[in-house]
Structures are given as C-alpha cells and as structure tokens.
Amino acid sequence: MKICMIGTGYVGLVSGACFADLGNTVWCVDKIKEKINMLNNKKIPIYEPGLEELVKKNHKSGRLKFTTNLELAVQSSELIFICVGTPTSKNGSADLKYVFKAAKEISKNINNFKIIINKSTVPVSTGDKVEKIISSKNKKSKFAVISNPEFLREGDAIRDFRFPDRIVVGSNNKKVLRKIKILYQPLVNKGAVFFSTSRRGAEIIKYASNAFLATKISFMNEIGNLCEKTKVDVEDVALGIGLDKRIGARFLRVGPAYGGSCFPKDTKAIAFSGDKFNTNLSIIKSVIKSNEARKSLLTNRAENILSRRLKNKNISFLGVTFKANTDDMRGATSSLMIPLLHKKGAKIRYYDPTGPKKEFSKLKNVFYCENISKACKKSDLIIIHTEWDEFKSLNFNKLSKIKNCIIFDMRNLYSPPQMKKLKLKYYSIGR
Numbered sequence: 001m002k003i004c005m006i007g008t009g010y011v012g013l014v015s016g017a018c019f020a021d022l023g024n025t026v027w028c029v030d031k032i033k034e035k036i037n038m039l040n041n042k043k044i045p046i047y048e049p050g051l052e053e054l055v056k057k058n059h060k061s062g063r064l065k066f067t068t069n070l071e072l073a074v075q076s077s078e079l080i081f082i083c084v085g086t087p088t089s090k091n092g093s094a095d096l097k098y099v100f101k102a103a104k105e106i107s108k109n110i111n112n113f114k115i116i117i118n119k120s121t122v123p124v125s126t127g128d129k130v131e132k133i134i135s136s137k138n139k140k141s142k143f144a145v146i147s148n149p150e151f152l153r154e155g156d157a158i159r160d161f162r163f164p165d166r167i168v169v170g171s172n173n174k175k176v177l178r179k180i181k182i183l184y185q186p187l188v189n190k191g192a193v194f195f196s197t198s199r200r201g202a203e204i205i206k207y208a209s210n211a212f213l214a215t216k217i218s219f220m221n222e223i224g225n226l227c228e229k230t231k232v233d234v235e236d237v238a239l240g241i242g243l244d245k246r247i248g249a250r251f252l253r254v255g256p257a258y259g260g261s262c263f264p265k266d267t268k269a270i271a272f273s274g275d276k277f278n279t280n281l282s283i284i285k286s287v288i289k290s291n292e293a294r295k296s297l298l299t300n301r302a303e304n305i306l307s308r309r310l311k312n313k314n315i316s317f318l319g320v321t322f323k324a325n326t327d328d329m330r331g332a333t334s335s336l337m338i339p340l341l342h343k344k345g346a347k348i349r350y351y352d353p354t355g356p357k358k359e360f361s362k363l364k365n366v367f368y369c370e371n372i373s374k375a376c377k378k379s380d381l382i383i384i385h386t387e388w389d390e391f392k393s394l395n396f397n398k399l400s401k402i403k404n405c406i407i408f409d410m411r412n413l414y415s416p417p418q419m420k421k422l423k424l425k426y427y428s429i430g431r
C-alpha cells in the first residue's frame with residue numbers, strides 16, 4: 001500500500017519504518033527541513049534501539065522516503081497517518097494545533113479517495129473535528145477519518161509495533177476497516193488481535209490504557225510505601241497480586257514517579273476531558289497528585305538516608321532518563337531530585353549511557369561522568385535512578401573507595417540479603 005506519515009517524531013518514524021518493512025511504500029513528511037535532511041543522510045534524530053538499521057534498510061530499498069513536500073506525499077498515498085505531537089497546554093488539556101494544521105493541509109490535497117488515520121493521542125471527539133475541517137473543502141465521499149492509536153513504548157517501540165497485543169481501529173465504515181485490516185494482516189497473522197470500534201471509542205481506549213497503566217504503577221508505589229513501614233517485601237506483594245489473572249503481573253514495578261512523554265501528559269489530558277464532559281475522573285486526578293508527590297517523597301528519603309546532612313556530600317546518580325533504553329528526560333524524577341539535592345549543598349556526579357543532559361548543565365556542582373567508575377568514585381551515596389542493564393551487576397565495594405558508601409536502589413535491581421552479605425548499607429523501594 002502507499003502510505004503517508006505526517007510527522008517524523010517517535011510514532012511517525014517508528015511506525016513508518018515498520019510499515020515500510022512490511023513491504024509498503026511509505027512517505028515520511030515533516031516540516032522541519034533539518035530533520036528530513038538528516039534522515040535522507042541516514043542519520044536518526046531520536047534514540048531508539050534498532051531504529052537506525054530499520055530506517056537504513058528500508059530507505060535503501062526505496063520503500064521508505066523522507067520529504068518536506070506534504071502535497072506530493074499526500075497526493076501519492078491512499079492512507080494518510082497523522083502522527084504529530086499533542087503537547088500539554090497551560091490548562092492541562094492536549095494542545096491540538098498540530099493535528100488541526102495537518103488536517104487543513106490534507107484537506108487541500110485530496111485528489112482521490114483517502115483514508116485519514118489519526119495516530120496522534122487525541123481527546124475524544126477530535127476525529128469529528130478533523131472530519132469537519134476536511135469536509136469544509138471536500139465531499140464526504142472523497143475521504144474517511146478514522147482513529148488508530150499507538151501503543152509503542154519508548155525503547156521497545158519496534159518490538160511493540162511488530163508484536164502488539166491488539167490493534168485498535170475506530171471506524172464504522174466497513175470498506176475502510178477491510179483496507180486497514182489488510183494493512184495489519186501480517187501482524188494479525190502473528191497473533192495480534194484486530195479490534196474495531198467507533199472512532200470515539202478508539203480515542204478513549206488510548207487515554208484509558210495509559211491512565212490505567214499509570215494508576216497501576218502509582219497504586220503499587222503507594223503499596224510500596226506501606227511495605228517499607230511494615231517491613232514487607234513489595235516484590236513479593238507484586239508477585240502475589242500479579243498472579244491473579246484479573247490483575248496481571250505487568251506494570252507493577254515500584255520505582256521513581258512514572259515519567260516520559262506520555263503518562264504525565266495523557267493523565268492530565270483525560271482528566272481535562274472528563275471535566276469538559278462534566279465527568280469527574282477523580283481516580284485519575286489522584287494518581288496525578290500521587291505521582292507528583294512521589295518525586296519529593298523520594299528526594300526526602302535520600303536526604304534522610306544521609307541523615308539530612310547534605311553539605312559537601314558526594315552523591316552519584318546512575319542513569320537519569322525516565323526509563324532505560326531511551327535518552328528522554330521528560331518527566332524524569334532525576335530532573336527534580338538532582339536540583340533539590342544540589343540546592344541543599346550536595347555535589348552530584350551522574351552517568352547515563354545516553355550522555356550528558358542539558359537539564360543539569362547550568363548547575364554548578366552537578367557533573368556528567370563518562371563512565372560508572374568515575375561517577376561513583378568517593379561517593380557517599382550512589383542512587384540507582386534508571387534500570388539500564390549495565391547497572392545490574394556492579395561491584396559496589398570496588399566502585400566507591402569510601403568505606404561507608406550507601407546505595408539507594410530506586411529500581412530494586414539488587415536484593416537486600418545479597419547486599420547485606422557484602423556489608424553494604426543498602427536501601428531500596430518498598431522493602
């Protein structure tokens with residue numbers, strides 16, 4: 001099939017490369033010229049394991065093309081995916097200006113029947129508005145607007161595209177659904193469930209999925225707080241409840257506040273939609289509060305571990321991104337924790353496999369180190385912030401030459417008995 005992806009961010013680029021890899025011809029469009037030049041020169045603007053190889057392979061074969069020429073890409077394609085950002089507005093709602101702009105541009109270039117597929121995360125009823133924009137310039141028989149949300153995790157995006165649990169498509173048009181099913185057939189053949197519903201239904205499914213996962217994590221983080229006070233191992237509790245198939249074992253890992261470009265933004269946006277439609281989504285609102293509070297709670301915990309004497313203490317951070325296998329700092333607990341500890345007099349050294357971060361570049365006593373040993377040398381407190389594989393079997397006694405070095409493992413990568421045997425002062429989450 002001939003496909004156009006509008007927007008070459010995470011979703012557009014990963015999905016575009018994966019669709020091309022399934023044998024389709026894909027035009028990836030972006031208005032940012034530098035980005036398109038980079039891609040045409042085989043350079044990838046985002047960090048995502050496996051993406052570079054996939055892009056190179058499909059670009060070379062001619063199935064994956066990059067252009068700023070939206071007119072050409074839309075006119076040459078039968079399926080047009082809108083994959084633009086929907087950032088948070090000042091009031092917490094999703095800012096839809098890029099989606100509407102894309103819709104306007106598409107409306108000017110409908111030369112034959114087009115299926116316009118919204119992959120951007122948008123509040124319920126946005127599809128109706130996109131349809132209205134396009135129909136102001138075109139007959140309704142010339143196009144269909146449908147919803148097809150993405151469920152790609154940063155760091156695992158290619159795997160999530162290739163082996164999704166489900167493909168959700170929001171449309172009541174049988175002919176259109178048949179076409180979309182053909183597009184996704186290779187994934188359905190490998191076990192993905194193709195689930196069709198109304199357009200508004202698909203829009204809510206996207207937000208409800210993210211909000212539910214965020215709730216699951218926050219719930220477990222709060223249970224972890226109780227476990228800490230009662231000397232119970234939260235990992236056992238997660239296993240014990242996760243074995244109940246009604247609950248499920250995934251997304252029960254305790255740790256820092258959930259972060260990233262999606263959960264914080266999408267929980268706020270769905271809470272806003274609720275208010276807009278006179279529905280108080282009180283559970284989601286309290287999840288947002290609980291998650292925000294977690295950042296200060298963990299900072300406070302680190303201070304307590306150092307008996308609240310931070311002046312000139314050396315604190316090392318292993319990993320600062322919001323999760324492993326990404327360079328993304330959005331919503332990362334470290335971006336609140338490091339400035340606060342620094343403000344109280346601590347000297348911070350950090351190492352992250354994805355390099356130094358601009359978030360900390362202006363802080364006087366915060367330094368990036370190019371490896372784990374340098375970051376941990378003479379450290380009073382080592383904080384494991386992100387669960388990168390390379391942090392999973394460290395020899396702490398060798399790392400910090402300081403006798404009483406303390407470890408605060410915010411991802412529960414190590415076991416307390418193992419650390420006790422090594423005579424290390426070790427703190428983790430919910431244990």
Ligand code: UGA
Pocket residue numbers: 121150151152153154155210213217250251252253254255256257258259260261262263322323
């Ligand atoms: C999330 C969803 O998982 C994807 O399905 C969705 O498509 C995406 O948002 C999006 O809307 O675009 P992502 O934000 O990339 O993906 O990453 P996750 O793996 O979901 O992690 C989000 C946050 O939750 C991270 O801070 C992570 O550390 C935290 N988390 C996750 C936990 O604290 N515990 C867990 O058990 C799982």
